[in-house]
Structure formats: structure tokens, C-alpha cells
Amino acid sequence: MFVLVLNAGSSSLKFNLFDMTKEVSIAEGMAERIGLAEANLECTLAGDKRRDTLPLPTHREALEAILERLRAAVLHDTPIHAVGHRVVHGGPKYGDSVLVTEEVVADIEHFSLYAPLHNPANALGIRTAMEAFPDVPHVAVFDTAFHHDIPDFARIYGIPYELSQKYGIRRYGFHGTSHAFVAARTALLLCRPLRSLKIITCHIGNGTSICAVLNGKSMDTSMGMTPLQGVIMGTRCGTIDPSVVEMLMEYENLDYKAITDLLNKKSGLLGISGVSSDFREIEMAANQGNERARLARDLLTYNVRQFIGSYATVLDGVDAITFTAGIGTHSTFVRAKVCSKLTFLGVKLDPEANEHGKGERIISTSDSRVVVTVVPTNEELMIAREAVR
Numbered sequence: 001m002f003v004l005v006l007n008a009g010s011s012s013l014k015f016n017l018f019d020m021t022k023e024v025s026i027a028e029g030m031a032e033r034i035g036l037a038e039a040n041l042e043c044t045l046a047g048d049k050r051r052d053t054l055p056l057p058t059h060r061e062a063l064e065a066i067l068e069r070l071r072a073a074v075l076h077d078t079p080i081h082a083v084g085h086r087v088v089h090g091g092p093k094y095g096d097s098v099l100v101t102e103e104v105v106a107d108i109e110h111f112s113l114y115a116p117l118h119n120p121a122n123a124l125g126i127r128t129a130m131e132a133f134p135d136v137p138h139v140a141v142f143d144t145a146f147h148h149d150i151p152d153f154a155r156i157y158g159i160p161y162e163l164s165q166k167y168g169i170r171r172y173g174f175h176g177t178s179h180a181f182v183a184a185r186t187a188l189l190l191c192r193p194l195r196s197l198k199i200i201t202c203h204i205g206n207g208t209s210i211c212a213v214l215n216g217k218s219m220d221t222s223m224g225m226t227p228l229q230g231v232i233m234g235t236r237c238g239t240i241d242p243s244v245v246e247m248l249m250e251y252e253n254l255d256y257k258a259i260t261d262l263l264n265k266k267s268g269l270l271g272i273s274g275v276s277s278d279f280r281e282i283e284m285a286a287n288q289g290n291e292r293a294r295l296a297r298d299l300l301t302y303n304v305r306q307f308i309g310s311y312a313t314v315l316d317g318v319d320a321i322t323f324t325a326g327i328g329t330h331s332t333f334v335r336a337k338v339c340s341k342l343t344f345l346g347v348k349l350d351p352e353a354n355e356h357g358k359g360e361r362i363i364s365t366s367d368s369r370v371v372v373t374v375v376p377t378n379e380e381l382m383i384a385r386e387a388v389r
């Protein structure tokens with residue numbers, strides 16, 4: 001059974017083709033710069049990586065080019081059985097993946113009010129794919145769904161209740177497929193049932209979110225109504241005093257678009273360091289003595305630690321802490337720094353396993369009261385599984 005997973009951005013289209021009889025990815029890649037004079041299409045087909053520069057005026061041409069390559073190299077005449085779509089925001093309505101109908105696409109477009117940078121592109125990707133595969137089931141998998149049932153007190157903001165109700169203003173949380181995936185893998189690593197575990201999952205990448213997972217369910221998470229809240233990220237500011245926004249708008253003469261741009265694209269690691277949003281470059285600059293890069297790096301690890309401490313109380317204890325995504329999976333420094341101040345919880349990191357191990361593994365010592373794991377995330381596989389389900 002072949003399942004195509006699509007993740008559409010405003011000028012990009014990522015794809016992954018899974019053979020779900022074996023749960024393996026057989027092709028993946030991405031079209032970038034869609035709509036510009038020269039777009040890029042990178043495909044890894046049957047282990048063979050190829051990159052082309054070609055005009056891709058819209059997502060439709062991008063999908064056609066992807067399908068042409070898939071059919072020539074791996075699919076041949078085998079049909080695609082289902083398409084799974086990554087959708088960032090499911091609003092208050094969707095607490096689970098859903099078979100796409102016209103109503104669902106209209107809802108996704110409507111929820112652009114909470115995710116203006118993502119949902120319009122996600123809806124466009126779905127419409128394009130439905131034209132290409134009109135007779136195949138399409139499934140929308142929401143980043144917010146895993147957090148749909150967090151308790152009311154963990155999601156309400158301290159603004160007038162009527163306004164929260166009127167506009168659906170509340171914490172929704174994101175990276176849900178990732179948190180769900182790594183929590184389940186962590187239970188397997190511990191050889192214990194997920195439904196009996198208290199796990200704090202740390203997705204630390206360009207976007208970062210931490211999640212308190214109780215018995216397999218999200219109880220709280222650091223991102224909010226939008227992915228701007230919580231820990232500082234590559235270019236996003238994370239939680240700040242809302243008065244900073246008012247002040248900057250007034251004194252820097254910024255309108256709504258300019259302040260949104262500043263907080264989403266010019267802040268976080270990039271804004272503090274002035275070096276880069278890429279953590280590898282931050283680490284390099286910090287190690288060479290760049291004070292602002294050090295400050296950015298230290299704030300990131302401090303924020304992650306703050307959330308872990310906070311979620312230990314949300315869960316009333318912790319069995320496992322899991323690191324995932326680009327930084328969480330690869331930065332030995334970040335994991336060591338975060339865990340160094342968690343000794344009060346009984347965390348004992350095994351420096352050898354932290355520094356020299358590879359892939360999915362336990363990185364705490366055998367007498368650590370809390371098991372610490374590294375689990376590379378696989379959101380695409382989760383989406384394919386949801387499509388099959």
C-alpha cells in the first residue's frame with residue numbers, strides 16, 4: 001500500500017512516499033521557490049538523489065513534476081492508495097485526523113486566522129492534490145490535534161473570557177505528531193506501556209516546543225494559540241511580555257505586519273546573536289567567544305530547562321525526558337546543559353551515551369531515576385500511519 005505524504009508551504013512542497021506494507025519511505029524530496037522564475041526540485045528516489053532547476057509557476061506544476069519522477073523511478077503503474085496532508089492548525093474543531101471533504105478544506109482556510117503563515121498553503125496543497133488524485137482518500141493530519149484535550153486551565157489565557165470564546169483564543173499547541181511519535185518510541189525504549197508513563201518530550205529544532213505527556217496524552221505544551229509562544233526559537237521570540245509589542249509598535253513606528261515579521265522572522269536565536277538562526281552556527285560562534293551567540297545559546301537551554309521543571313509539576317513526577325528534532329537529536333551540548341540542572345529530579349546523564357551514541361537510544365545512566373532518551377522524530381511516517389488508520 002503506497003501512501004503519499006505532502007507538506008505544502010507558501011512556496012514549497014515537501015513529499016514523502018511510503019510503502020506502508022513495510023512502513024518504509026521509498027522516495028522523498030521537496031520543490032522550493034515555487035512561483036519564482038527558477039524553482040528547485042530535489043528528489044531522492046530509490047536512494048538516488050537528483051536536483052533540477054525548472055520553472056514551477058504554481059503548486060500544481062510542482063506536484064505534476066514530483067509525480068512524473070515518482071512514476072518513472074519507483075511507482076511505475078502502481079497506484080497511490082491515499083494521500084496524507086500535514087496541516088498546521090486544526091482550530092477548536094479537529095482533535096483527530098480527518099478524511100478531507102470540501103467542508104474540511106474550508107475549515108482549514110478559516111483557521112488561517114490562527115496560522116496565517118501556514119494554513120493557507122496547507123489548504124492550497126490539499127486542493128492541488130485532490131485535483132491530481134480525485135478518486136483517492138485524502139487525510140488531513142493536524143499539528144494541533146494531539147493537544148486538543150489539554151485541561152481548560154492549561155489552555156485558557158488571562159483575557160476576558162467572552163473574547164476567548166468569541167475568537168477561539170487559547171493555547172492550541174503544535175508539533176503534535178512529533179510529540180506523539182517520540183513519546184510512543186520512548187515507551188518502547190523503556191519496555192513499559194505508554195499509558196503508564198509520565199514523559200516530557202522536547203522537540204528542539206528551528207521551531208521548539210516542549211510537551212507534558214501523561215499516559216500517552218498531552219497535558220500541556222509550550223506553544224500557544226500560534227507557534228510563536230514558549231521557548232525562543234531560530235527566528236521566533238517565544239514568550240515575551242505583550243507590552244513589548246505595544247512599545248515597539250509605538251516607538252519604532254511598526255504596523256501589524258512589521259511587528260509580526262519582527263517577532264516571527266527576526267527574533268529568537270537570530271535576533272539575540274545577530275549571527276544566525278542555525279544552531280550549528282550559534283554553537284560555533286559561541287565557542288569562538290562571541291558573547292551574543294553565547295547569550296542566545298544559554299537562553300535556549302535555560303528555557304528548555306524551565307519548561308521541564310514546570311512540567312515535572314504538571315505531571316507530578318517524571319519517568320522519562322526525550323530529546324528530538326534537529327537540535328535535540330544532534331546537540332550533545334544542549335542535552336548536557338539542560339540535564340546538568342535536573343539533578344533534583346534524579347536525572348543522571350551518561351556522558352558516553354550522550355556524546356558518542358547514534359540514533360534512538362537511552363542516554364541516562366542505569367541508576368538515573370528519570371530515563372533520558374534521544375529519539376529522532378518521524379512526522380511523515382506518523383502522517384502516513386494516520387492516513388492508513
Ligand code: ADP
Pocket residue numbers: 204205206207234277278279280281325326327330331
Ligand atoms: P525544523 O523545525 O525546520 O524541522 P530541524 O528539526 O531540522 O528544524 O532543526 C534544525 C536545527 O537543528 C537547526 O538550528 C540546525 O542548526 C540544528 N542542527 C542540525 N544538526 C545539528 C548538529 N549536528 N548539532 C547542532 N545542531 C544541529
